[in-house]
Amino acid sequence: MAAYETALEDDDEVRDRDYVGSFARGLEVIKVFNRHTPRRTLSEVAEASGMTRATVRRFLLTLVREGYAETDGKYFNLKPKILEIGFSALSSMNIWDIAQPIMNALSANVQESCFAAVLDGDSVIYVARATSNRIMNVGISIGSRTPAHCVSTGRVLLAALPDAEFHSYLEKAKLHKFTPNTVTSKVKLRELVEETRLRGWSIVDQELEISLRSISVPIRDRDGKVVAALNVCCPAERVTPQDINSRILSAMLEASKDITRALQA
Known part of the structure; x- marks a missing residue:
């Protein structure tokens, strides 16, 4: 001993x-x-x-x-x-070479901006994007970082964490309020993350910015592990929650499955 x-x-x-x-x-x-x-x-x-x-x-x-x-x-x-540092890492991850054309097709289909994000501590980092042919697209660039607690990508990625890691996140997280809609209660956030885990997707309505709604679904690798979140951001005045729940959600779920299937090829 x-x-x-x-x-x-x-x-x-x-x-x-x-x-x-x-x-x-x-x-x-x-x-x-x-x-x-x-x-x-x-x-x-x-x-x-x-x-x-x-x-x-x-x-x-x-x-x-x-x-x-x-x-x-x-x-x-x-x-x-500074982006050179991140791009060096991203270029070594062939998942984005596979995901990009699928994201492009998704963005063209739903006519909204599409993103992929990964979890980094208490934030999410956007690592891929696809824009529609609309004149106005959501202005999130690759490398942008946002707090995980108030975006749909964050809730999808937090839901994929093992219980111990999510508990540790909740203990340390500072849930800042960005709009009147931002959830800052850790009890409520836990409920929302558990709900995301059960249904497999998350919608966040104007918690990071007023007039911005978003929906995210998980991207899984060939072993079924969640490696990123697929996201569509929509101006609230243009897209209703009903639109997101029906038209956009179904397209996103199919796109996520397409990425996983492509990774297995």
Whole structure:
């Protein structure tokens, strides 16, 4: 037993030596910038990341020097070059090569913007998109990050988590209110996620933005594991909940099955 405990301690020491804390903190600084707070002051980044101003300043100025961020002297924001990091990862995932033409067909069918998203901590990241031929499309870009609790993609992905992981998410999550419709009760959110798990899809009505409705269904790999959420976003003035429940939902479920079938080919 003593030898076993020593081996465990040695493994922990190796992991600690292999862990680059400064790199991890730098990634946390990048994640502070999102769709709702694309520009932040040094103090705001420090508060959001839980780091000192001096530490954050070094990370931000490094990002600026390397071309991943810019500043006007007061505010900092990320530059498009930051997407190269995400695109490098996405290009290695052939699921999106398979999913993209199916998403294009879905968007053309329902005449609305279509997206795919994955879960990252307490947020979702949009990793693929398809737009319709309408003049006005929902302005979500690849790489955009939104809080999981108030979007349909988030609820589908949270519903796919093992119970222990979902419980951990609920304990740590800060459910910010973005509109009068945003669910901020953890009890209510648990109920909605359980409902999503049972029926296999989620509709969210104007919880992130007023006038924006969305529906999401899971995308499964060849083993049946949920790997992403397929999403259609609709302007509320153009698409009613009844339209979403009937016309759009059926098309999305079929598209999700098509992606899974293509992955198995």
